[in-house]
Amino acid sequence: MCKVRCFLEPECVSFNFGQQNDGSLLCKLNNRSHAQVPDAMQTRIGFIYRPVFNSCQSNPCSSHSTCRLGFGADGYHCLCPAGYHGRKCELEDPPTVVSCASFTQLGPSSYEMDANHGSWAADGFCRVIRMDEINAGDPYTINVDLYNVIAWDGVDSGHLGVMYNAVDEDNFDVFYFRLVTCEKISFPIVVIFIWRPIHLQRVDINFKVYISVLPRLHNTAPCFQSGYVLNGNFVGSSNSPCPNGNPPGKTWFNVLVEVSSDGRVEIFLNGDLVNSQTSHFNTKGRGGVVVANGYQNVMKFRDFRLHGMP
Secondary structure (H helix, E strand, O other): OHHHHHHHOOOOOEEEEEEOOOOOEEEEEEOOOOOOOHHHOOOOOOEEEEEOOOHHHHOOOOOOOEEEEOOOOOOEEEEOOOOEEOOOOOEEOOOEEEOOOEEEEEEOOEEEEEEOOOOOOOOOEEEEEOOOOEOOOOOEEEEEEEEEEEEOOEOOOOEEEEEEEEEEOOEEEEEEEEOOEEEEEEOOOEEEEEEEEEOOEEEEEEEEEEOOEEEEEEOOOOOEEEEEEEOOEEEEEEEEOOOOOOOOOOOOEEEEEEEOOOOEEEEEEOOEEEEEEEOOOOOOEOOEEEEEOOOOEEEEEEEEEEEEOO
């Protein structure tokens, strides 16, 4: 029985078993073996010491899973959290996809979302909701890389972001980033009239018109927009500029969300704090990625990670 208990404990590599003075049996599990600490070995009458090979010491399971001894040909098995499967929990469960023209897996932890259909705000967000989840009320983080492929005005236009505190596919907190857009700036028209008398006759020189039109990058709306979706309908709450400007298209950028137990939220873009706010929904460690429908927007995301916070 003591050996079985040691097998079930990931940190156990040896055990002591024997009868105490009062007649009761003692099973003591150790996280060290005689090979690791030979000087700690002591003789005790009535007790036996046994080392146990621990297959979990080599960390064979994926980092987000838990290794358990026994119950397998290799002497261990991996306990997968919600959202993962496979022998070593290395495979992600398919996410829930809502209101997208298409959704394509490009590679391990890499996907493309096509929102080139419908209209805003009638069709809301194209959204991909991950299956992994943190216990309700526990603080957590979401970390993901986003990439804008194209939208109505080229690569530097679009609305892509992250959903969090997802109660279900139609109720969640959300924010998105507006990408930089190109605006043409027209300069004033310059008109030149020339008149001079020649032999008592007036000579009119035709005027020339000079018009200069130059493009420049210009933020037509704030970079950051937050809000929530209630019963499928988006409700905007606040917007703000980003510390280093709007993210450009055709470039990967990183988004980090930190959600505390009391609903305080901090949102980072490429490591810079963009916004601190209070969530609409209670803290619930489940989320995903969104892109607005109705703007011919196609985007990618990769390495979506949901982790608990201390």
